[in-house]
Amino acid sequence: MRIALVSDAWMPQVNGVVRTLSTTVARLRAMGHEVETVTPDTFPTVACPTYAEIRLAVMPGRGVRRRLDAFAPQAVHIATEGPLGWAARRWCLQHGHAFTTSFHTRFPDYMAMRTGLSPSLFWASLRRFHQPAARVFAATQTLEGELRGRGLPQTHRWSRGADLALFRPGGPPLPELAALPRPILLHVGRVAPEKNIEAFLSAGTAGTKVVVGDGPALPMLRARFPDTLFLGALQGERLAAAYRDADVLVFPSRTDTFGLVMIEALACGTPVAAYPVAGPLDVLGEHPEAGALDEDLGRAVARALQLDRRAAAAAGRAYCWDACTAQFLAGLEPCRSLLAA
Numbered sequence: 001m002r003i004a005l006v007s008d009a010w011m012p013q014v015n016g017v018v019r020t021l022s023t024t025v026a027r028l029r030a031m032g033h034e035v036e037t038v039t040p041d042t043f044p045t046v047a048c049p050t051y052a053e054i055r056l057a058v059m060p061g062r063g064v065r066r067r068l069d070a071f072a073p074q075a076v077h078i079a080t081e082g083p084l085g086w087a088a089r090r091w092c093l094q095h096g097h098a099f100t101t102s103f104h105t106r107f108p109d110y111m112a113m114r115t116g117l118s119p120s121l122f123w124a125s126l127r128r129f130h131q132p133a134a135r136v137f138a139a140t141q142t143l144e145g146e147l148r149g150r151g152l153p154q155t156h157r158w159s160r161g162a163d164l165a166l167f168r169p170g171g172p173p174l175p176e177l178a179a180l181p182r183p184i185l186l187h188v189g190r191v192a193p194e195k196n197i198e199a200f201l202s203a204g205t206a207g208t209k210v211v212v213g214d215g216p217a218l219p220m221l222r223a224r225f226p227d228t229l230f231l232g233a234l235q236g237e238r239l240a241a242a243y244r245d246a247d248v249l250v251f252p253s254r255t256d257t258f259g260l261v262m263i264e265a266l267a268c269g270t271p272v273a274a275y276p277v278a279g280p281l282d283v284l285g286e287h288p289e290a291g292a293l294d295e296d297l298g299r300a301v302a303r304a305l306q307l308d309r310r311a312a313a314a315a316g317r318a319y320c321w322d323a324c325t326a327q328f329l330a331g332l333e334p335c336r337s338l339l340a341a
Contacts, residue, residue, distance in 0.1 A: 002034045003332065004073035006064070008082025009104075010039035013054060014214070014233050015190055016260035017104045020160060020324075021079055027325040036071040038064060038084055052216070061087045073097075075332040077137075079104065081129045093132060100331055101130050102137035102158060103147060106194075106255045127151050135331050139258040140282035156331040160258050161321035162267045166240050169269035169313045174241035176231060183207035183305055186246035186270070188239070188261040189253070191215035191230075200252040201225045203297045209250075212242050243268035248304045251280060252297060259283060266290050267316030269309040273300035287315035 005025060009017045028035050043063055045055035057063075064087035068076070076092055076099040078085045085101075092099040103126075130136050130152050137158035138144045144155040177184055185207055187200050192215040201209055201221065211221070214233045222230055234242055243249065249265035251274040259279045262272050266283075272291035274280035284291035289311040292303035 001332070002036070002071060002074045003028060004036045004038060004068060004071055004076045004088070005079060006038040006076065006084050006088040007079040008040060008056060008084045009054070009080050010037070010041060014235070016160075016256075016258065017079070019260060020104075023161070023163070023321055024325055024328055027321055028328075031325070036067065036073065038067050038088060040084065043084070053214075057083045057087075060084050061090065064088055065091055076100070077102070077328075077332065078133070081126060086129070089129065089132070098134045099132075100135045100137060100156070101133040103130065103143065103152075104139075104257060106257060123150055137328070137331055140278065142278040142282050143257050146278070156327075158327045158331060159319070159324050160260050160263060161319045161324040162260075162263045162316060164267055164317060164320060166236065167243065167264045167267035167316065168240070169244065169309070171237065171244060172241055174238060174245050176229070177210065177242065177245040180208040180210070180229070183247035184210055184245060185273075185301060186210045186212065186242060186249050186265075187252070188212045188242070188249065188265070189251075191218040191221060193217055194253070194255050196252040196254055197221060198224075199297055200250045201228055203250075203301065205298050205301050207247070210242070210246065212239065239264075240268060243270050246270050248273050248301055250274070250297065250301060253279070262291070263316055263319045265316070266312045267319070269313040269316075271304040271307040271309065271312045273297065273304040275300075287311075287318070290315035 007021055011018055025035050025037060040055045040057045043057035043060050045057055048054035048056050060083050068091050078088050078099055078101045127150060135154050135156040136147055136152050138147055138155050139160055147155050187197060189195055191213045209228045211228055211230045212234050243265045249270050249272045251259055251262055251272055254275055254277045256279045262283050265272055274293055276293040280293055284293055292300040294300035
């Protein structure tokens with residue numbers, strides 16, 4: 001099948017959305033599907049306000065039209081609500097072409113944090129974006145319910161996976177963590193205000209706090225929390241080693257739609273401590289033996305330290321990319337059926 005995947009989030013960004021999309025594209029191509037990626041790296045771009053490392057395509061309408069006209073996709077999946085996403089949506093509507101979308105990021109909550117305005121003001125635009133889609137892909141049952149409550153009933157489950165060959169209990173250690181006082185409490189992800197990292201770094205816990213990731217809040221957090229070890233962004237075996245060497249992964253976000261780092265940590269045998277909110281509730285609610293949820297993050301950490309790492313690893317192995325790719329393809333079926341009619 002010829003599949004066009006349109007996303008404003010793409011490499012070299014390092015985040016769960018990009019990892020999910022790039023992994024899905026690679027697996028689809030390995031299965032024999034022809035995938036055209038319409039992404040910012042092939043357009044003139046400007047820096048996204050407050051996120052300099054995120055590049056947004058400038059007036060991409062004509063370029064998107066040319067790409068989609070030339071490719072003649074049998075299915076179009078629009079992954080993000082940025083300039084490329086809106087341009088692809090417009091092309092689909094003008095051509096009577098069914099399309100699917102996915103809801104990866106709680107932009108209304110993020111914008112509310114930055115502006116002080118109500119998230120409901122930003123939901124109107126997102127609802128307009130997704131309403132014509134044949135299906136809106138969502139990673140969890142909780143998110144599906146929220147989208148239905150926001151006037152988007154056409155949801156489809158598209159879960160997440162971990163690279164189980166990379167994220168595993170056994171492997172070489174990370175030298176930077178070798179001599180640190182235990183327990184080692186790890187956070188992995190974008191270092192940005194919406195990730196609520198300050199709640200983790202302010203929590204009264206014993207041991208050493210380690211942050212892996214980069215982002216706009218990094219200079220401020222480094223200055224405020226000099227006892228924390230900030231390692232910057234890690235990838236591949238070094239990232240897997242950081243997960244393995246940690247005693248607990250602390251996930252303080254209250255706004256993530258899933259939290260890919262949680263299942264990567266679990267696959268390495270590292271329990272998770274988090275707030276009882278959407279994302280952690282969906283992942284750890286099904287595997288209480290692998291993580292601890294509490295409104296007091298310090299209590300969650302203390303409980304997670306008592307958990308069996310073998311149980312955490314078993315929970316992580318439940319998430320594989322093959323199943324996720326199959327879900328993605330199943331969600332595209334309405335597009336193919338409508339086009340064949």
